[in-house]
Every structure is written in C-alpha cells, then in structure tokens.
Amino acid sequence: MDIIKIKDLSVSYGDKKVLNNLSMNIEKNKITALIGPSGCGKSTLLSTLNLMIEDNGGSFEGEILFKDKDIRSYKKDDIRRMIGMVFQKPTPFPFSIYKNLTYAPIYYGIKDKNKLNNIVESTLKKAGLYEEVKNDLNMKATKLSGGQQQRLCIARALTVGPEVLLLDEPCSALDAKNTAKIEETLLKFSKDYTIIIVTHNLDQAKRIADYTFEVSQGTVL
Amino acid sequence: MDVSEKVKDYIFKIWIVLSTLAVVTVVVFILGYIFKNGSKAINMEFIFDNPKGMPIGSEGGVFPAIVGSLFLMAIACIFASILAISTAIYTVFYCKSNKIESFIHLIVQCMAGIPSIVLGLFGYTLLVLYLRLGRSLLSAGITLGIMIFPYIEVRVEKTLREVNKFVVDSSYALGVSTGYMIFKLIIPLCRTDIISAILLAGGFAMGASAPIILTGAVIFAPIPKSLSSPVMALPFHLYILTGEGISLEKAYGTALVLIIILLLINIISVVLNLKGKEYR
Amino acid sequence: MKNLKENVFSLIVKLLTGISLLLLAFIVIFIFKESLVFFKEVSIFKFVSGRTWNPLGSPDKLSILPIILGTIYVSLIGILIALPIGVGSAVVLSSYTNQKVKRVARSVIDILAGIPSVVYGFVGLLVLVKFFEVKFSFASGESVLAGGVLLSIMMLPFIISTCDESMEKVYRDYSQYSSALGVSKSYMIRKIILPQSRKSILASIVLALGRGMGETMAVMMVIGNAPIMPKLLKKCQTIPSLIALEMGMAEVGSLHYHALFASGFVLIIILLIINTILYFIKKNIDI
Numbered sequence: 190m191d192i193i194k195i196k197d198l199s200v201s202y203g204d205k206k207v208l209n210n211l212s213m214n215i216e217k218n219k220i221t222a223l224i225g226p227s228g229c230g231k232s233t234l235l236s237t238l239n240l241m242i243e244d245n246g247g248s249f250e251g252e253i254l255f256k257d258k259d260i261r262s263y264k265k266d267d268i269r270r271m272i273g274m275v276f277q278k279p280t281p282f283p284f285s286i287y288k289n290l291t292y293a294p295i296y297y298g299i300k301d302k303n304k305l306n307n308i309v310e311s312t313l314k315k316a317g318l319y320e321e322v323k324n325d326l327n328m329k330a331t332k333l334s335g336g337q338q339q340r341l342c343i344a345r346a347l348t349v350g351p352e353v354l355l356l357d358e359p360c361s362a363l364d365a366k367n368t369a370k371i372e373e374t375l376l377k378f379s380k381d382y383t384i385i386i387v388t389h390n391l392d393q394a395k396r397i398a399d400y401t402f403e404v405s406q407g408t409v410l
Numbered sequence: 411m412d413v414s415e416k417v418k419d420y421i422f423k424i425w426i427v428l429s430t431l432a433v434v435t436v437v438v439f440i441l442g443y444i445f446k447n448g449s450k451a452i453n454m455e456f457i458f459d460n461p462k463g464m465p466i467g468s469e470g471g472v473f474p475a476i477v478g479s480l481f482l483m484a485i486a487c488i489f490a491s492i493l494a495i496s497t498a499i500y501t502v503f504y505c506k507s508n509k510i511e512s513f514i515h516l517i518v519q520c521m522a523g524i525p526s527i528v529l530g531l532f533g534y535t536l537l538v539l540y541l542r543l544g545r546s547l548l549s550a551g552i553t554l555g556i557m558i559f560p561y562i563e564v565r566v567e568k569t570l571r572e573v574n575k576f577v578v579d580s581s582y583a584l585g586v587s588t589g590y591m592i593f594k595l596i597i598p599l600c601r602t603d604i605i606s607a608i609l610l611a612g613g614f615a616m617g618a619s620a621p622i623i624l625t626g627a628v629i630f631a632p633i634p635k636s637l638s639s640p641v642m643a644l645p646f647h648l649y650i651l652t653g654e655g656i657s658l659e660k661a662y663g664t665a666l667v668l669i670i671i672l673l674l675i676n677i678i679s680v681v682l683n684l685k686g687k688e689y690r
Numbered sequence: 691m692k693n694l695k696e697n698v699f700s701l702i703v704k705l706l707t708g709i710s711l712l713l714l715a716f717i718v719i720f721i722f723k724e725s726l727v728f729f730k731e732v733s734i735f736k737f738v739s740g741r742t743w744n745p746l747g748s749p750d751k752l753s754i755l756p757i758i759l760g761t762i763y764v765s766l767i768g769i770l771i772a773l774p775i776g777v778g779s780a781v782v783l784s785s786y787t788n789q790k791v792k793r794v795a796r797s798v799i800d801i802l803a804g805i806p807s808v809v810y811g812f813v814g815l816l817v818l819v820k821f822f823e824v825k826f827s828f829a830s831g832e833s834v835l836a837g838g839v840l841l842s843i844m845m846l847p848f849i850i851s852t853c854d855e856s857m858e859k860v861y862r863d864y865s866q867y868s869s870a871l872g873v874s875k876s877y878m879i880r881k882i883i884l885p886q887s888r889k890s891i892l893a894s895i896v897l898a899l900g901r902g903m904g905e906t907m908a909v910m911m912v913i914g915n916a917p918i919m920p921k922l923l924k925k926c927q928t929i930p931s932l933i934a935l936e937m938g939m940a941e942v943g944s945l946h947y948h949a950l951f952a953s954g955f956v957l958i959i960i961l962l963i964i965n966t967i968l969y970f971i972k973k974n975i976d977i
Contacts, residue, residue: 244869269872280867283886292881293871298412342867349871419876426786429778433850436843437798440805440813493713496706504700517711523961524717525904527930528954531937532717535724535951539942556713563710589699617806620906620930624937645808649907652812665809672804680797 192217192353192383193238198251200230200237207233210251213402215353220375220384222398224391225405231387234404235355238385239272240265270297273351277358279338281330281345286313286322289330289341293349308348316344317374336367340374347382356386360393372397448666451659457667461647466630468657472664476671477633478547478641479616482626485551485637486558486615491608493555494562502570503588503596522560526620529557534624548637550626557621558611565607569600602686606679613675617668619645644668718958725955728752728948737952743917743927745936745946752949756919758956760834760926764909765902767838767922768845772898775842776849777891783850784857785865785879796851803847811911814840819912832914834926840908845898852894853887860886889972896968900961906930929957 193215200208208230215221223231236242237249240260253260260268282289290309299305309326313319318340322328330341339359346354356375360368375384376397388394394401459471497514505511533553543549573596581591597604619627627646634641644664651661729737732752740753783795818840822831860883868878914925915935933950940947 239870241866241870244866266872266874269870274870276867276870280864282864282867282882292868293873296415296871296873296877298415300412300414346871415877418880419874422876422880425774426778426781429775430782432775433779433846436846437802440802440843443813443817444809493706493710496703497710500703500707504703514707514711517714521714521717523900523904523965525906525930525954525957525961527904527906527933528721528958529717531933531951531954532720534937536716536720556717559710559713587693587696589696592699613804617804617808619806619808620934623934645806645907648812649808649911652815652911658816661812665812668806668809672806673801676801676804 190217194254196252200249202247217383219399220379222394222401223387225403231404232357270349272353273346274355275346275359281338285327286330287326312344312347315378316340336363353383447662451663474633475642475644475647479644483612483616486554487612489555490559494559497563498566518560530621530624545626545640546638547634547641550622553621553625554615558615561611569603602682606682609679613672724951728952757927760920761928763920764837768841768902771842772845776846780850780853783854785861799847807908811908814912833923834920837909837913841902848897849894856890906934929953
C-alpha cells in the first residue's frame with residue numbers, strides 16, 4: 190500500500206523553484222532512499238512532507254496524499270505527529286536523556302509516570318541506545334557522543350508514535366562505526382515504520398533501501 | 411494538548427502579552443510626554459540665549475548649558491578613549507596570559523559597577539580638593555571619563571576581537587610587528603565602530619549628573635573659557651530648574667533639548683555602525 | 691629602527707593599561723581612607739545599625755540603617771516589578787517577532803536605556819508623584835513606591851536586552867527540532883527557552899540591582915529624602931541621594947563629610963555582597 194502519493198508537486202522558496210512537477214509514491218513500511226546531487230531538492234522534499242516548508246518561507250503546489258487524504262486537510266501538528274523527522278545535525282535538547290524523550294509526550298497530555306517510562310524505554314530500545322544509557326537516564330543528553338546523540342534524536346522522533354520517519358542525511362556527521370549502528374537500527378524497525386531517508390551515499394542506499402529514487406534537477410528520475 | 415497544559419499555556423500567553431503592552435505603553439508615554447510638553451518651550455531664543463530672569467533660568471535660554479555639556483562630553487571622551495583603547499589593544503593583542511586577561515575583565519567590570527555618585531565623591535576629593543583643580547571643566551570631565559571608561563573598553567575590545575582571525579594571522583605571517591599591524595590594518599578596519607562606541611559612551615556621559623554635581627557643574631556660568639572654569643550642564647540645569655521650582659516650562663524645554671541631542675548622537679552612531687559594516 | 695618603534699608602542703600601551711587598572715585601586719583606596727577617618731570616631735557597627743541621621747547633632751547621631759534599608763527597599767520594588775515584565779517582553783521580542791520589528795524594538799529599547807536619569811526623575815516627579823497624590827490622595831506622593839516604580843522603568847531596558855539576546859540564540863538553536871515534533875511554540879518556550887535563560891535572567895538581575903542601588907538623580911527626585919525607616923507609602927532616603935544632597939553642605943574635613951564617605955563605602959560593600967551571592971548562585975545553576 191502506498192502511504193504517501195505525490196503528484197505534480199512543485200515547491201518554491203519565493204521566486205526560486207526547487208522542485209518541479211515531481212511525482213512519486215512511497216510504499217508503507219519500507220525503506221525508501223532519496224539520492225542525488227546536492228541542492229537538488231531532496232531536503233526540500235522532506236520538509237514539504239511534514240509541512241515545515243511553510244515555516245521556512247516556502248510554498249508548494251500539487252497533490253500530496255497521505256493515507257489517501259490530501260495532506261492539507263490534516264492539522265499541521267497532527268501531521269508532525271504522524272510524520273516524524275530526524276535532522277542532519279544531532280541536536281538533543283539541553284536537558285537529560287529522560288526529559289528529551291518525555292518532552293513531546295507530556296505536551297500531548299501523557300502524565301502517568303509508568304506510561305512515560307514505557308515510552309522512554311521502548312523508543313530507546315528501538316533506536317538501539319537503551320543498553321548503553323539505561324543506568325544514566327538523568328544524564329545531560331549533550332554529554333553523549335555524536336553517534337549516541339543522533340540515536341537519541343531518532344528515539345525522540347519515535348516518542349510521538351509516528352507512522353512515517355523522515356531522515357535527512359542522518360549519518361553525514363558521523364563516522365563509519367556509528368553510521369553502521371544507525372543503519373542497523375533502521376533495518377531493525379523498518380517493518381513497523383515507513384522510512385524515507387535522504388542520503389549522499391549510494392552505498393548506504395544500496396545497503397538498506399527497498400526502493401531508491403534519484404532526485405535531480407527538481408524531479409525524480 | 412491536555413487540560414493542565416492548556417491552562418499553563420494560557421497563563422503564559424496572558425503574561426507575555428501584558429508585559430509587552432506595559433513596555434510599549436511606558437515607552438510611548440514617556441517619549442510623548444516630553445516631546446509634547448517640551449516643544450512648547452523650544453525656540454531659537456531658548457537654544458542660543460543665556461539664562462536670564464530672577465531667579466536665574468526662569469527666562470532666557472540654555473546656550474551655556476548646551477556648550478558646557480558638549481565640552482564635558484569631549485573631555486570625558488578624550489580621557490576615557492585613551493585609556494580604554496589602550497587597555498583593549500593590550501588585552502586583545504599583547505596579553506599572553508588568560509589569568510591576566512580575566513583579571514583585567516574583572517577590574518573593568520568592577521569599575522562599571524561603581525555608582526556614579528561615588529565617582530563624584532572621588533573626583534571631588536582627588537581632583538577638586540587634593541589636586542587643587544577646583545570645580546572645573548577638567549575635574550568634571552575627568553570624573554565623567556572614569557565613568558564611561560568601562561563602556562568604551564568593553565565595546566572596543568569586542569570590535570577588535572571581531573576582526574577576522576585570518577586577517578590577523580596573515581599579517582603575522584608576513585613578519586610585521588604587532589604595533590604596525592594595529593595602526594595600519596586593525597584600526598582603519600575598526601575605525602567607525604570605535605568612533606561609534608566612543609560617541610555612545612559620550613552620550614551617556616552627557617546625561618549624567620551625579621559625577622558633575624560636586625566637580626564642576628554650577629547653577630550659572632558663562633561659556634567656559636578654559637579647562638579650569640566651572641560649567642553649566644544640561645542635566646544639572648534641569649535638576650536645578652525642577653528642584654528649586656524655578657520654571658516648569660523651561661524645565662520641559664531643557665529636558666527636550668537634552669534628549670534631542672542624545673538622540674542625534676545615537677543616530678550618528680548607528681549610521682556609523684551601518685557604514686562600518688559595509689566595509690566588511 | 692622598526693624594533694624601536696614597536697617597543698615604544700607596546701610600552702605605551704602597557705603603561706596606559708596599567709594606569710587604567712590602577713584607577714580602580716585608587717578609587718577604592720581613596721574612599722576607604724576617607725571613610726576610615728570617620729570609623730575611628732564612630733564604630734562601623736553603630737554606623738550601620740543605628741537609626742538616626744542628624745548631621746547637625748552630636749556625632750552619635752550619624753547612623754544610616756534606615757538609609758541602607760531605604761536603598762535596598764526601593765531597588766527591590768524596582769526589580770519585583772521590572773523582572774516579570776522584562777522577561778515576558780524579552781520572550782515576545784526574541785521568539786514572536788520578525789526581523790523588522792526586532793530592529794525597531796531594539797532601537798527603542800536602546801533609546802529608553804539612554805534617557806538620562808535626571809529626565810526620568812523629572813518625569814517621575816511630575817507624573818508619578820502627582821498621580822499618587824491625586825488618585826490616592828496621599829499627602830505627598832513622594833515615597834518608596836514612587837522610587838520603586840520609577841526604578842523599574844529604568845531597569846526594564848537592561849533586563850529586556852540581556853534576556854532577549856540569549857533567548858534568541860536558544861530559539862534559533864532548537865526551534866526546528868521542536869516544531870518537527872508537532873509541539874507548539876509556547877510549549878517550547880516554556881520547556882526549553884525559559885529554563886535555559888536562567889543564567890541570563892540572573893545576570894540581568896545583577897545588572898539591574900547594581901544600577902538601581904547606585905542610581906542617584908531619578909530616585910532622589912521622587913522619594914522625599916527623609917532619613918526615616920522606609921515604609922512603602924512613606925518617604926525614605928537612599929545612600930546615593932544622601933551623598934548627592936549633603937555633600938555640598940558638609941564642611942570639608944568635618945565628621946559629617948567623612949560620614950558621607952563612609953556611606954559610600956557601605957554602599958560599595960553592599961553591592962559587592964550582592965554580586966558575590968549572585969555569582970555563587972550562577973555557579974550552582976550550571977552544576
């Protein structure tokens with residue numbers, strides 16, 4: 190089943206058109222990789238999918254269907270809950286690991302201590318970080334290594350229970366060992382989540398992706 | 411969001427909206443009040459004439475006070491800049507030890523924390539009495555200079571540090587001495603920012619009354635003929651007009667003149683800042 | 691030849707720097723020396739705990755406890771009013787406005803900060819004091835409250851600009867990560883920006899308190915200058931106003947004269963204590 194269907198999408202920042210009449214479908218619970226030269230709109234495509242493009246001053250035209258409904262018919266916050274994003278630079282919030290992971294759930298009204306603990310534990314396990322930090326959950330997240338921080342960001346994105354996870358070159362700031370760890374993590378939970386990953390690295394795409402699209406000159410090849 | 415978060419959110423939003431409204435109201439009110447009431451008193455005569463009338467100041471103008479204030483600002487700026495720029499140059503380009511640098515920063519910060527009236531006391535005892543300079547332009551100017559020294563130092567230091575490290579390193583790589591580099595390269599680059607900082611500090615000096623009450627400002631004096639003559643100054647004049655209940659109208663006028671001069675200084679300083687950015 | 695020029699230059703620079711630093715020592719030593727003359731006559735303990743200030747009486751009547759309390763009281767009121775308003779406005783300025791509005795607002799705040807204190811006192815006298823007299827029928831509007839309110843207006847620009855600077859940085863660092871989670875801006879401000887701003891809020895308190903307690907002219911014009919124990923709606927006196935008012939009439943070398951120096955010295959000590967306390971609080975927040 191295609192969870193996201195894009196038809197004739199054009200995205201622009203002011204006068205500058207970044208994506209032109211792009212069409213593609215994303216299959217549910219598979220890993221889709223977007224590759225292509227820099228600056229050709231891969232990140233822009235991602236930020237359109239979670240509607241952050243508008244926060245950044247851009248606009249889009251065309252049709253995007255999420256679960257067969259027009260993406261604009263959903264509320265922005267709901268979209269972000271269902272479509273999560275992990276950025277290139279690992280940026281944990283300036284508090285403890287535990288607080289990083291309960292930040293969003295508390296906003297959504299989850300107050301029960303047990304539920305919160307469960308969320309923390311399960312997302313850390315999914316991100317492959319639990320064993321390394323389970324005794325130090327109150328440690329400041331910034332004390333973690335780069336690779337651990339990025340896995341924390343993945344766990345954080347999972348705390349709201351999204352169905353789709355967008356990853357924008359998540360390994361570009363990491364070394365080979367950490368990159369391997371993250372790829373392993375993604376492969377492990379890919380059955381439960383639809384993953385769209387932007388990457389520079391053709392080999393990475395080959396290693397983990399079920400589908401690969403090349404985005405070049407504003408459109409898909 | 412659930413209910414208790416929603417309540418907290420609501421209270422938060424009310425708080426920030428009220429705060430902003432309060433600030434905006436205050437600003438509009440103060441500026442409007444002074445402009446409205448002061449503009450009635452201002453005319454050519456007010457600006458260029460000497461104070462007259464009985465008691466003095468109830469009629470006439472504030473010319474000597476304007477001139478006095480400008481002179482005070484000039485002396486203060488000269489005195490303070492020499493010391494402040496040197497200190498900044500030393501800290502940025504000559505100081506090798508972190509400890510000494512922190513020490514200097516501490517001292518400068520402490521100086522900024524000394525209440526202006528205490529500086530006035532110091533100036534009175536040291537300059538007016540011990541050094542026998544008497545209540546004069548020089549005593550008051552130096553006292554003001556001490557007051558603005560930290561402000562100039564901090565700003566100039568910041569400007570010097572912001573010079574692109576590559577520029578500095580390239581200069582060292584050419585084997586040029588530090589002093590030469592500072593004179594020929596750094597200062598010209600930072601010139602407008604430094605002048606802007608000095609101007610702003612000068613504005614601050616011009617508005618201060620406490621340091622000059624004891625060291626040079628008097629109720630009435632002609633335009634100062636030398637460094638040793640006493641001066642009139644706008645802020646002090648305003649204080650006398652109000653405190654002695656001499657003339658409300660002239661007081662408004664004095665306040666407005668003072669604010670306009672300060673605004674002009676501010677605008678010039680901002681313009682200089684913008685010009686400076688063009689060159690980088 | 692080039693070497694000589696460089697040596698002369700660096701020597702001059704070092705010399706001038708040394709002089710600047712010595713200035714501080716000079717000032718402190720001077721004030722201390724002149725105060726010491728007073729403390730030889732009247733013990734410092736009596737000075738700060740006695741309740742009567744009457745320079746025309748016998749030496750025993752030179753005590754500044756009410757004046758110390760007045761100084762602290764007025765500044766405290768100022769901070770209590772200015773802090774919530776200042777922080778709230780800083781939040782709006784840093785996180786809810788666009789670049790154009792920010793530039794205008796920051797310039798306006800700079801203007802506010804640049805208004806001389808004597809002008810504030812002037813407006814305070816004509817507006818604030820009169821307001822208290824008219825609206826609330828006080829016999830005299832000159833009071834601790836008037837001084838506190840006026841000081842709070844003068845403290846606002848410092849609090850706003852200190853907090854705004856750091857809040858903007860935090861906002862830029864984290865806003866996109868937070869909004870990707872679908873969380874509202876106000877939630878992010880409450881949970882991330884405000885806690886992270888604790889240090890700069892504290893710094894702004896130090897700045898504002900320092901300014902408030904050293905403030906002379908504005909306060910002097912609206913508090914009534916009565917060296918009595920301070921009550922919110924009654925007149926009071928602060929150390930800076932005391933010095934400014936009485937220095938001119940104290941005979942040079944008299945006990946009164948040295949007592950004023952002693953007051954200045956006490957003021958510096960109080961400021962030092964406050965700065966130290968807040969320095970340690972700041973350290974603890976980091977850990």
